[in-house]
Amino acid sequence: MAILLSLGRFTLGRAVGVGFAKINGISLIRRTMHLQQNQAFVNGKWVGARSGETFEITNPANEQVIGTVPDMDVDDVNEAIGSAYDAFYDKGWHNSTAKERAALLKKWFHLLEINRQEIARIMTAESGKPIAESLGEISYGNSFVEWFAEEARRIYGEIVPTPQANRQMMLVKQPVGVAGLITPWNFPHAMITRKASAAIAAGCTVVIKPAEDTPLTALALTKLAEEAGFPKGVFNVITSSRKNAASIGELLCKSEKVAAISFTGSTEVGRLLYKQCSDGIKRIGLELGGNAPFIVFSSADLDKAVTGAMNSKFRNCGQTCISANRFLIQDEIHDEFIARLTEKIKALKIGDGSHDGVQIGPLINHSQVNKVTEFVEDAKQKGAHVVYGGHQLSQHGALFFEPTIITHLRDDMRLYKEEIFGPVVSVIRFKTEEEALQIANASQRGLAGYFYSNDLNQVFRVSKLLETGMIGINEGLISSAEAAFGGIKESGIGREGSKYGIDEYVYIKYLCYGSLE
Numbered sequence: 001m002a003i004l005l006s007l008g009r010f011t012l013g014r015a016v017g018v019g020f021a022k023i024n025g026i027s028l029i030r031r032t033m034h035l036q037q038n039q040a041f042v043n044g045k046w047v048g049a050r051s052g053e054t055f056e057i058t059n060p061a062n063e064q065v066i067g068t069v070p071d072m073d074v075d076d077v078n079e080a081i082g083s084a085y086d087a088f089y090d091k092g093w094h095n096s097t098a099k100e101r102a103a104l105l106k107k108w109f110h111l112l113e114i115n116r117q118e119i120a121r122i123m124t125a126e127s128g129k130p131i132a133e134s135l136g137e138i139s140y141g142n143s144f145v146e147w148f149a150e151e152a153r154r155i156y157g158e159i160v161p162t163p164q165a166n167r168q169m170m171l172v173k174q175p176v177g178v179a180g181l182i183t184p185w186n187f188p189h190a191m192i193t194r195k196a197s198a199a200i201a202a203g204c205t206v207v208i209k210p211a212e213d214t215p216l217t218a219l220a221l222t223k224l225a226e227e228a229g230f231p232k233g234v235f236n237v238i239t240s241s242r243k244n245a246a247s248i249g250e251l252l253c254k255s256e257k258v259a260a261i262s263f264t265g266s267t268e269v270g271r272l273l274y275k276q277c278s279d280g281i282k283r284i285g286l287e288l289g290g291n292a293p294f295i296v297f298s299s300a301d302l303d304k305a306v307t308g309a310m311n312s313k314f315r316n317c318g319q320t321c322i323s324a325n326r327f328l329i330q331d332e333i334h335d336e337f338i339a340r341l342t343e344k345i346k347a348l349k350i351g352d353g354s355h356d357g358v359q360i361g362p363l364i365n366h367s368q369v370n371k372v373t374e375f376v377e378d379a380k381q382k383g384a385h386v387v388y389g390g391h392q393l394s395q396h397g398a399l400f401f402e403p404t405i406i407t408h409l410r411d412d413m414r415l416y417k418e419e420i421f422g423p424v425v426s427v428i429r430f431k432t433e434e435e436a437l438q439i440a441n442a443s444q445r446g447l448a449g450y451f452y453s454n455d456l457n458q459v460f461r462v463s464k465l466l467e468t469g470m471i472g473i474n475e476g477l478i479s480s481a482e483a484a485f486g487g488i489k490e491s492g493i494g495r496e497g498s499k500y501g502i503d504e505y506v507y508i509k510y511l512c513y514g515s516l517e
């Protein structure tokens with residue numbers, strides 16, 4: 001029996017062994033393929049590591065092995081860089097037209113849409129994300145491919161009014177060359193498409209290094225990129241375990257054949273990559289950790305604030321760089337807000353993300369579980385009040401942590417200062433707007449921030465003064481291909497998505513036509 005999903009102008013379906021989609025009124029029917037790969041992709045070929053080494057991928061819901069992939073090292077990665085370099089320079093990708101690149105990206109987008117159920121299954125198995133969230137991420141991730149397919153044809157230059165009559169001055173945008181893309185486990189699909197489709201739209205070739213925990217989604221996307229027909233060497237994906245990750249990162253940053261790096265992940269690793277790029281004065285885009293304040297002022301609509309808090313905090317079990325991390329709630333509405341939020345938290349359905357209706361899956365690995373547990377224990381010992389939760393949930397599996405709400409935070413607690421990346425709501429009570437802003441801005445991180453207020457003057461004031469690169473105003477979910485995603489302070493440099501996402505992968509060349517008669 002066919003299942004139909006209607007998503008605006010798309011109709012997507014699945015019958016046994018067949019995928020079909022209707023996109024802009026055109027029906028596409030194809031056999032679904034098995035997207036789970038066990039090899040990496042270099043120069044248009046599926047390959048293993050030269051050493052023959054592999055590593056295992058496990059399902060965080062039950063810790064069972066679900067696949068193996070090559071454990072590549074710097075020799076393998078050098079080859080991938082070489083193939084991307086040759087594809088760009090010798091094999092002519094740098095001369096490809098925007099229209100050709102747009103057509104390839106559109107084809108990839110269509111294939112990603114048709115295969116969404118299969119990709120979601122793989123993503124949930126390796127990341128633990130509930131299946132509904134995996135499907136949501138696929139819509140989000142695919143939207144970058146569609147967006148940059150459209151943007152490819154609008155990478156305009158400028159003709160500049162000249163101060164000398166015998167000159168013509170032009171600014172043109174050219175692709176930088178090979179882009180090294182290092183992506184995280186929390187959004188195994190969208191962080192690849194957000195980077196790769198911008199780079200390819202700009203005319204670059206790519207070497208992608210997905211996170212050790214979630215390479216299978218990356219390889220599924222790659223299988224579809226192969227089918228879309230990107231020329232050999234344009235799209236390369238290399239896989240490695242933690243053991244080789246640092247040396248591979250260093251090689252990507254230091255290789256003279258790589259022109260730009262884009263990294264999403266922790267501030268600590270971002271800082272190291274930034275240093276490694278400095279010798280070669282290499283372009284780098286960094287989307288790093290956050291410590292998002294979520295402020296609820298007394299004029300706020302509490303229903304909207306509670307919904308926004310749930311969306312922002314519990315997306316991907318709190319493992320999102322833009323998750324609300326510190327809840328600042330104004331004195332007058334504090335108790336009411338906590339009571340309403342606690343009811344919602346108690347109702348969350350926890351379990352294996354592949355099961356129907358599950359909203360909270362496991363954390364990604366043991367080190368995440370340990371970190372969340374340590375933060376909560378530290379707060380408890382220092383006098384915080386656990387309103388609900390606060391424990392590991394071993395009855396579900398070793399990597400599950402209870403959705404938790406903690407009040408009475410103090411500034412000596414780790415929960416107050418650091419990003420938890422887990423399902424824990426940490427609450428600070430405040431009295432005045434100045435106090436809320438002072439607490440919110442005391443962090444060196446500045447990725448996202450949120451606030452709820454129905455006072456128009458306050459909305460304008462706080463939007464201006466809150467020190468983050470993105471702000472949700474009466475809104476807890478802000479991500480979109482059309483928006484410029486990125487942070488300030490130690491949360492990163494550069495922007496992804498929007499028309500600015502292309503800027504990371506092009507340079508402006510100034511052409512001066514002189515001595516004209």
Ligand code: SIN
Nearest residue numbers: 187264320321322479
């Ligand atoms: C992230 O957590 O790094 C990305 C989240 C998003 O794009 O919404």
